[in-house]
Amino acid sequence: MHSYNQSMDLPPFYVGNLLLAMPSLSASEFHHSVIALCVHDEDGAMGIDIGSEIGGLGLRELLSTFDLDGSNVPDTPVLRGGPVEPQRGFVLHSLDWGGRDMVQVDRQWGLSGSLDILKAIAEQRGPSRYLVALGYAGWGAGQLEDEMTGNSWFLAPADGGILFDTPTRSRWSRAFAASGIDTSMLTGAAGQA
Template sequence: MPGIGDPRFERAVVLVCAHDSEHAMGLAVNRPAGGLTVPDLLRRLEIKSTIRVPADLVLIGGPVERERGFVLHTDDYRGEHSLGIAGGMALTATREVLEAMAGHAAPPRRARLALGYAGWAAGQLENEIKHNVWLVCDSDEDLLFDGDHERKWSRALGKLGIDPKRLSAVTGQA
């Protein structure tokens, strides 16, 4: 929501990847990491590509553990430590998925690499949703994986039938 009060999440589109009674974890999918691309990161990690790796921007997944990488991808790739997510998605945080993306194994059909994640303690996310800090919509592949990071927030709102120009952080009482 506008006026979230935390610049790290202003206009963020976050996919909740894990959620249970103890915690919630998600990745922002619309925050590029200052021009860093996946091929750049693979080179830094000394992972040689055997295929042409798309120059997708690496994302800032959230403020927690920003040195740790996570790959959100379609579930046609499943590593030993992949976490299945609803809607045909999976999340993997191992070097193996990076090697697959570089062509060492069958890569996922679509993937986004993010550094860091967003995390919530028990009941925190539910409380924030209850207090209208977050709006919730269904995810879809194009919203998650396309490169139009500037418009993802307004597109997510559009899925809810909300015009971002008419959305306000100010509320009233009736």
């Protein structure tokens, strides 16, 4: 009798990678998006866009809305994490801090969405490296896989340098460059063979 392995039928999961918006998305809200993919399984996917900032909103102002004193932290820009639940906050961070609600992403970084991490950052006992975002990008079951077969997203490896050390507006081109792609050569049209 032949044994059947169902796992062979499962699509690959892309947790811990970056989804880079292709030029075909230039007219959408995902123009130049760099999405750090935090969750991806048979039920769907979730990530934080680290490629655009919320104009005029810095970390200190965000902390003050929670009555937290942010005067001792750098006033880094708050990122536009995605179109889903734009009032909900998330912190992508190094793994030297862990709260009870932290999701560890492929041994590379953590994702936290509780007030505990903001308190820890304000009190300078939080993670050594972090990005703060409002909102997230989400996909239902099979939706991301369908979009990956089109000309919408490019999958790139993530590293701490791109996440935490690269200026926001440079992340898209740097992530492509790290994969050996010159963004000036990209086109929004899909080809046919």
